[in-house]
Amino acid sequence: MFDSLSDKLDKAFHVLKGHGQITEVNVAETLKEVRRALVDADVNFKIAKEFTNTVKEKALGQNVLKSLKPNQLMVKIVKDELTEMMGGDAEGIDLSGNPSVILMSGLQGSGKTTFSGKLANFLKTKKSKKPLLVACDVYRPAAIDQLHVVGEQIDVEVFSNKEEKNPVAIAEAAIAHAKQNGHNVVILDTAGRLAVDEVMMNEISDIKKAIQPEEILFVVDAMTGQDAVNTAKTFNEVLDFDGVILTKLDGDTRGGAAISIKSVVHKPIKFIGTGEKMDAIDVFYPSRMADRILGMGDVVSLVERAQEQYDEEEARKIQKKIAKDKFGFDDFLKQIQQVKKMGSMKDLMGMIPGAGKMMKNMDIDDDAFKHIEAMIHSMTPHERENPTSINASRKKRISKGSGTSVQEVNQLLKQFSQMSKMMKMMQGGGGKKMMQMMKNLQ
Structure with missing residues (x-):
């Protein structure tokens, strides 16, 4: 996870090794490499520049503590700023409804259906909830069957109606079914498209208006980098979603989406997907992710x-x-x-x-x-x-x-x-x- 970015940041901090104090010259040299590392990781250039400017301001405004070397102080400042840029604190999800309705959105291929199952499994095993998965994708061939397979894997009921072609009607019927059968969480797996289009946006907007979900989550493939951030921005303008889910973080991820999506969309990353198995889901902790990006590990999660x-x-x-x-x-x-x-x-x-x-x-x-x-x-x-x-x-x-x-x-x-x-x-x-x-x- 973020191997390339970690290596480049590590090399950037080496510039300060052996220096007795932080100066404007060695800070500028270090931060030039940090900015280059962030841009190579597919972080937007403007965001990377703002980030390094903030770090520079803080670094030059501090005296190096006797217990810290200049490169150690720089690592600490970068870690703190990375944590802040990714959201600061971990964000939970709203489960106050009866039932709590969670609307999943995203492009086709982002891992939305699989993650709907992972989230249902997470809420069932770790939050003692009784979730209901709902197949609202009436377009993609075998989408309903795929969700049923996922449901069987985690022993969670799946609500579907192959005869009904109106996703709003399916969602409303599913919520009624949940109330009658004691389900306290309803997860709606909606249709995705290969690209953002008006029909798709209107449809998911109609679902939102009809059911008023407690949570709208945007699922995005972390491997798509800056494209993921731009897509999230477009979805947010229509849906005003509550949080982001990053999938495929176990793949060849450069890290751009994880680092900059909060700065662009102003919505927190709530969960991450770290593998194909149904339990490969983690709550997103910005501080822990910053530690991992900087090669410090994540002992707490372990x-x-x-x-x-x-x-x-x-x-x-x-x-x-x-x-x-x-x-x-x-x-x-x-x-x-x-x-x-x-x-x-x-x-x-x-x-x-x-x-x-x-x-x-x-x-x-x-x-x-x-x-x-x-x-x-x-x-x-x-x-x-x-x-x-x-x-x-x-x-x-x-x-x-x-x-x-x-x-x-x-x-x-x-x-x-x-x-x-x-x-x-x-x-x-x-x-x-x-x-x-x-x-x-x-």
């Missing part, structure tokens, strides 16, 4: 994701097994499944400070665990429960069954043994022993 997958009862069982030396490969497999639920490996690595920079030239496969899983699945129940029983002949069978080599099986067994020892030491408070053991492993 911890939150870990906590979501944390099963207290399962953790207690594992602690007992570790204490009794009964921690086996079935337990290890469960831990792997929990990590995989947290999101893509590349996204997770980007949340660890410094890791994104170190891993930027490495191909991080989302199936990084597949060889390990294959080896574990090739073991018998007895072998999983008793890893020490795996002898040479068993290793050969496991490697053959998993399509791996005996060396890879040996490596897995060695790593598993070391991990089990560390886990036991941590549980027993043997911190010094564990640190010594880690040194020996290097």
Whole structure:
């Protein structure tokens, strides 16, 4: 996420390294590179210039604290200004209605239907809501069927009527259905077009007037950069929407839309899409995004994701097994499944400070665990429960069954043994022993 922009900003801050103080000359040189990095990321030139002017004013108006070097102070000022430009604080959505009606808008191909499902899943699992998805796209072939498939994936009801061709009538019938069946959130997936046109705008405007939704959200593909900002501006002039959703932030995103859309449209980014799975949705936190853009990671989001997958009862069982030396490969497999639920490996690595920079030239496969899983699945129940029983002949069978080599099986067994020892030491408070053991492993 924003790898190219992060690299260029990092190089810009290097200009100040080694300088004892901030001067007009070295600030101008640094900010020239910052402005160039923002423009290359598809941020509007005028916005990039205003941004660097503000940063310059603040940088020259401050004395460098003894605890900060000039480049560190510049990073801090840029981070604060990036946060402010992207909205300052995270914005929630209005769920005060009964039911709360959310109108989804956007161009065709922006990921609107998929994100409608992600939002429904988010509200169901994290806000304890009972959402209803509504198919208001009466034009695109298979649009209704696509929403039904999405609904089945997340176990959320989908309201549709293939005979009705008036989206306003479908929306009104859906809201009546929601009231009768206890749905407290209604998400309307409306039609998109390949380009902004009058017919499309009139239709979605009619839906808005008829149902008076609590929230109108504009879904935009983050990979389209400045075009996304211009499209958002056009939609906002007609709809006066409440917030923006950026999809496909896990792709080759330059970052222009995320950085400048708030400045142009004056509406907050509320959610971001970070993958194809139905749980790949995050609340947009400007401060956390600024940290990631500047290569500082996002430890808070990483911890939150870990906590979501944390099963207290399962953790207690594992602690007992570790204490009794009964921690086996079935337990290890469960831990792997929990990590995989947290999101893509590349996204997770980007949340660890410094890791994104170190891993930027490495191909991080989302199936990084597949060889390990294959080896574990090739073991018998007895072998999983008793890893020490795996002898040479068993290793050969496991490697053959998993399509791996005996060396890879040996490596897995060695790593598993070391991990089990560390886990036991941590549980027993043997911190010094564990640190010594880690040194020996290097």
